[in-house]
Amino acid sequence: MSKFRKNDDKKAPGINTSSLPDIVFMLLFFFMVATTTKEVDPLVKVDPAQGVGLNDLTPFKQRSEVDFLYLGEPLSGDDEKFKDGIAVQYDGIIHKDGIEHIGKWKNDKFSSKPEEFTAPKEEVITCFKADEKVPMGIIFQARDILQEENFNSIGYYAREKGNKNGYNIRQQ
């Protein structure tokens, strides 16, 4: 007589699921606290560069003192149409003028800030979310336009690099 005899007559005991909502709510609250909402869907491919000692932009974002623009290869369509194959995305759209549109975009953004917004023009950060392969020439072109329009704060977007890994630099 085997000890492991199957007892066919017994039903599987029901699992008590009354604490399942609690668990799921816990997860829900965790994600609500730990994440931030996506502002725009990216239309260009951005593989950020890496660095250490980066500045967290969250407090600036909360005061809407920072505007992001995206630079990289377009995700759809051919990159031949763009200079150097780099498309520039402002908020939801890729502008056909590329980087030259930045002055107008910044001015429009600045005049549409809410009334309680107090930061002066020079302190509104323009953050370049650029792909790691973007050539610096285009960014300096943007810097020149921003200087002309008196937007003097900029940010170079990057991702925190672990202490052990090296920088991801393309070798040629």
Added chain:
Amino acid sequence: MAKREAPEINAGSMADIAFLLLIFFLVTTTMDKDLAYLRTIPKKVENQEKQPPVQKKNIYKIVINSKQVIQARDSLIKPENIESLNSRIKHFYLVNRDKKENRALDYPYYAFGTKAAFQQKLDIAYNGLDAYESKDVLTERDEKIIEQFNNEIQEWNKKIEMIELYTKFSGKKEMPEIALQAHVRLESFIKTDYSAYVAVQSEVEKAVTELRDEESEALFNITYTAMKKYYQQNKLENTPKVREYRKYMDLIELLYPLRLIEVKPNR
């Protein structure tokens, strides 16, 4: 009246509702924070006057070419050795610190300011201002000079405030100040990759932040990074703690200034 039992609410679908919400938040949010290096572009100047040339010892020149090879002063650095920039930049800042003689000739010198010296400069500025303000007729040129004197007075007052703070926390009467012209000069090519440029920025930032943190820890028992984080989060609230941190940060930034000049590439 007969006591009626409250009917029980069926909570069986609660889990479904919670799951629905959870999945909604998973889809619409991202985990990663936005991180960046913050830099300022110099203000535009209308008529460029010719500036006297900067002495070579005060420049730390870093060039990144279009093949991502880095040249720092006279040495070539391969992309995999980029971490060595950290100690090189620290060396640039520290080699002549606290030295009044036997200084390394190729590196920026330090000045040792005292409160009396700053006070003297302030008095000179006040006297200069008085001489101009007592004039009966002011030309446009005079007004410009008066504005300059006012700026100077503000500057020296700030310096005196800073040295008082430094003496209070360190006990030293002299404050070491790196040469005013000392700066890191970052040159790139038009085709330089963004990743290489950011990597160099990262090393510069890291070197200076480490120097600042060390100094700040010794003076105020709190790191510069921690103060900066607190300040950035709360700068709109005018509380005593925010003002105090701002002052401490000003002093640290005066002791270890990060003057980074980013040169527009033309090739």
